[in-house]
Amino acid sequence: MPNLPPRERSHARRLELIVILSIALVLIIIAGVLASRHSSTPGSTPTGIAALSASPSSVSTPPATAVAAFSPAAAVTAPPGYSPAKATAYVREQEAHLTAVARAPHPTKPAYVPLPPQTPGPGPTMPAGLVNHPLPGPFSSDVFLVRNVWTGPVGSTWLQVYAGAARKVPGGSSLGAAGLRIYSMTATGAAMQYLGFFPAPTASGPLSISAVNGTIVQLRTDSGQSLAFNLTSLQYQ
């Protein structure tokens, strides 16, 4: 800047400094973003507990650490992402497993021969009656909160009646309509069919079954309200 007057030269130097600093700032931000993405994006390394072996997503690659499972001398390391405490527990379990494998016999396997499909027997008759616990049903707790369950014969079929309340949103904490979810099946639980959700006409809060007399289900709500449901007509009375 030899031809510039001192005042302009000073401005120019200031400008030059700003440009250089700006470029440096941009480069630093870009470098930071790249580093951050690299660290927050999971790699392809398997991390599941059960992983003595490689990721199942790499189907064409032999599972590298599964090979290590055959060698008791191989060092066990926890998958990435495990905290030191969790890694210690993981390594302890895997070492115990490898020791057991090393001690176990290793019989030669015969070649794979598929067996014809088997038809299981009919199974035993289901226990009938009222269970005053929230048993697992053929649906998720995310959609219906169970209070109790009745199972038994009605005419020529068996019914399973779950009393409780539906959730407003699957998995959410807010409950919607109180009611019954009813399934039909054979005495062994086969040929199960969902007959539907039967919302109580006037209940507030989840329903519970208090008794079943013949084909009439006596119901109550948390607030003490009583209702009855006919298992033949599938209607509230």
Place this chain on the structure above:
Amino acid sequence: MRRDWWNTDQPSALIAGRILGIVTLLAILIGMARATPALAVQAKPATDWSFYVRYIDPNPGDDYPQAYNLGCNQGHFDASYGQNSEVVLDFGAQDFSGAGGSPGTRLTVVNTFEDYSQISGYAERFAFGYYYCTGTDTTTTLHLGIGTNNSTYNFDRVDYGGGEDWATEVNNIANDVANQGESSQVVVFGASDMELDWHDAASTINWVNGYQAQTSNHLLNFGDAAGCPPSGGCDNQWTVANVYYVSWGDPIAYSLPEIYYSTNAQQWQNISLYGVTSGQSAGKIVFDGPLDQYDLCPSSNTSDQAWNQLWTDINQDSRTASSLTYSAEMHTSNGSSGGC
């Protein structure tokens, strides 16, 4: 007249201001890109089938053909594709209704009783089917969860003693599998469908502690987080801390959470985040993968949806980011469904 880039008629302050403005805009754009990174979802592996066991053949002389065939199918598949699998056999709630009050379980939904010898026979036959049907392949591995849940039928077994009892059953199955020479390809561990509405947190935690006291085989929670944040407060007076403990905080606990609906993935990300923000020594949860139930309930997530939702939700926050290993889906052992 030559005009150097700094030799302009515009005031220097104006030029400097423009440069600073451009730099600021760039910084904001880059910052936005950082806040909402375009995450590429990890590829989902083939989905492994887990089973609600609905029937165990009462005649052991038949060698549990259903269990053998289910295990054989998995072994043949794994060997063909060179991949490992994680399968849970869910035998239902623990109970004491055998002859003389002997222990066993009530199979889910049908509620028929099976004693521990039947459960062992079924699980070991599944393991044998896997091992045998991998044929010449000796590297693929089945991770087999011996599953129960925290519900109660006749007798409340959700306590410390119930956990010890289940651990002993798991140990027996693991030992038998090892003695049969199958442990190089079959890893046995305990599993429980721990659901918040089926039992209170204190009893369930006692059960986990009892289990841990009797075995080095880990425990896989394949349960739910019903009602938990961000959807509200966890059901049945459970807390996020309770769910975290039985799913990861306990040293032997691992997690294959139910991701049946999109809310579930948010709930589990939040539970994992609790491990980080509350300074738990186990830190974030490294999930084995998502569990779906599409085969039983077509209105719920497919395996692809469950995988994408869980992966996306945990990886949108670097504090909970991790990869997943397995994709699992519940089925019934006899192929029955029933709607949902």
